[in-house]
Amino acid sequence: MNTQQVKNMDHDYIGNTYKRYDVVFEHGAGSYLYDKDGKKYLDFFSGIAVNALGHNNSAINAAIAKQAKKFIHLSNHFLSETQAELAKMIVDNSFGTKVFFVNTGSEANEVAMKLARKWGLLHKNGANKIVSFYNSFHGRTLAALTATAQEKFHKYLNPVSPGFVYAKFNDLNDLVSKIDNSTAAVLIEPVQAEGGIFTPEPGFLEGLRAVCDKNNILLIYDEVQSGLGRLGKKFGYDVYGVKPDIMTLAKSIGGGIPLSVVVIDKKLEEIYTYGDHGTTMGGNPVACAAGLVVLKTVLKPAFLREVREKGAYIISQIKKWHNPKILEIRGAGLLIGLQLEKGAAEMVSAALKAGLIINVTGTETIRIEPPLNIKKADIDKGLAILKKVMA
Numbered sequence: 522m523n524t525q526q527v528k529n530m531d532h533d534y535i536g537n538t539y540k541r542y543d544v545v546f547e548h549g550a551g552s553y554l555y556d557k558d559g560k561k562y563l564d565f566f567s568g569i570a571v572n573a574l575g576h577n578n579s580a581i582n583a584a585i586a587k588q589a590k591k592f593i594h595l596s597n598h599f600l601s602e603t604q605a606e607l608a609k610m611i612v613d614n615s616f617g618t619k620v621f622f623v624n625t626g627s628e629a630n631e632v633a634m635k636l637a638r639k640w641g642l643l644h645k646n647g648a649n650k651i652v653s654f655y656n657s658f659h660g661r662t663l664a665a666l667t668a669t670a671q672e673k674f675h676k677y678l679n680p681v682s683p684g685f686v687y688a689k690f691n692d693l694n695d696l697v698s699k700i701d702n703s704t705a706a707v708l709i710e711p712v713q714a715e716g717g718i719f720t721p722e723p724g725f726l727e728g729l730r731a732v733c734d735k736n737n738i739l740l741i742y743d744e745v746q747s748g749l750g751r752l753g754k755k756f757g758y759d760v761y762g763v764k765p766d767i768m769t770l771a772k773s774i775g776g777g778i779p780l781s782v783v784v785i786d787k788k789l790e791e792i793y794t795y796g797d798h799g800t801t802m803g804g805n806p807v808a809c810a811a812g813l814v815v816l817k818t819v820l821k822p823a824f825l826r827e828v829r830e831k832g833a834y835i836i837s838q839i840k841k842w843h844n845p846k847i848l849e850i851r852g853a854g855l856l857i858g859l860q861l862e863k864g865a866a867e868m869v870s871a872a873l874k875a876g877l878i879i880n881v882t883g884t885e886t887i888r889i890e891p892p893l894n895i896k897k898a899d900i901d902k903g904l905a906i907l908k909k910v911m912a
């Protein structure tokens with residue numbers, strides 16, 4: 522099929538919920554993608570932070586093929602070697618002592634919130650309220666979207682899931698005004714990603730932790746986008762030095778295959794018991810095999826140091842442009858946002874035409890999140906395109 526034929530079939534047979542670019546990619550290699558016409562694109566988007574190790578990664582492919590030759594799926598009725606190994610690796614590298622495997626970021630957040638509500642029932646007189654933050658994004662399922670405190674997502678959702686209240690990000694006073702004895706948990710992205718790459722101000726997460734501790738409230742970090750090296754440390758909470766009680770991971774953890782994880786603190790180990798959580802596909806053996814490769818690579822100190830260096834380099838280079846269209850540069854590690862006043866979508870289209878994949882998020886925020894293992898020379902090539910496009 523040529524690009525036009527794919528476009529026609531997409532139009533005729535796929536529900537119209539995405540605004541898609543007219544490109545059909547044929548294959549990828551490292552930080553590059555190649556379309557049907559042989560055109561080469563540098564990927565500064567990584568499939569929304571999924572392809573942390575780039576495209577067509579030989580180690581991930583080998584792990585997938587090896588596992589697929591054994592079996593692709595069993596069921597969670599049987600012990601799983603790949604799950605056990607991946608769970609141990611996550612626990613060994615995080616605050617958590619146990620994990621639950623699911624499939625997507627939204628689902629991981631659902632599991633985290635359900636767990637918090639059961640904890641509230643057992644340990645806090647039935648407390649079930651969850652506080653989340655304006656401008657957040659937690660996924661598209663009913664409760665995750667209710668937790669996503671952006672009006673535009675609630676328009677057709679009513680009645681939204683009960684038991685949610687919203688506070689202002691980076692505003693402890695507002696948070697305190699939103700909690701009471703019925704609050705079970707606070708759910709937050711350490712860095713708000715989809716909302717436009719907003720980082721926590723110094724002291725905010727420390728203050729948040731203190732408020733939670735003082736009021737016996739669980740702290741849940743949605744690290745679906747910020748976790749696993751994206752911010753230049755193992756997890757986002759390592760960047761800010763404030764641990765949660767529950768953390769959700771997804772996106773890059775399955776090496777491109779759907780996989781997500783809920784990581785819990787020791788004090789929550791007894792909350793979920795037999796039958797409280799389940800999924801047919803969660804912790805799929807192939808996804809976990811790929812996940813082992815991702816973790817073994819990404820969690821190495823030298824790899825993480827390079828992510829920090831590359832992120833700092835990108836920001837320093839962009840600052841040198843002194844481009845008045847860029848009002849602010851935000852971010853950490855390789856999750857970077859360029860705040861514009863207007864024209865972000867047009868710039869993304871122009872960049873694509875020039876062979877660079879970037880994205881718009883939030884309100885006129887250009888998001889840069891290349892594969893974590895992108896080469897310095899490729900960063901320079903991408904920045905050269907971006908500079909021209911933004912001139």
Ligand SMILES: Cc1ncc(COP(=O)(O)O)c(C=O)c1O
Nearest residue numbers: 625626627658659660743745746
């Ligand atoms: C922070 C955060 N949480 C949750 C989600 C939802 O993940 P998924 O699309 O895998 O359900 C996303 C997706 O962008 C996200 O960025």
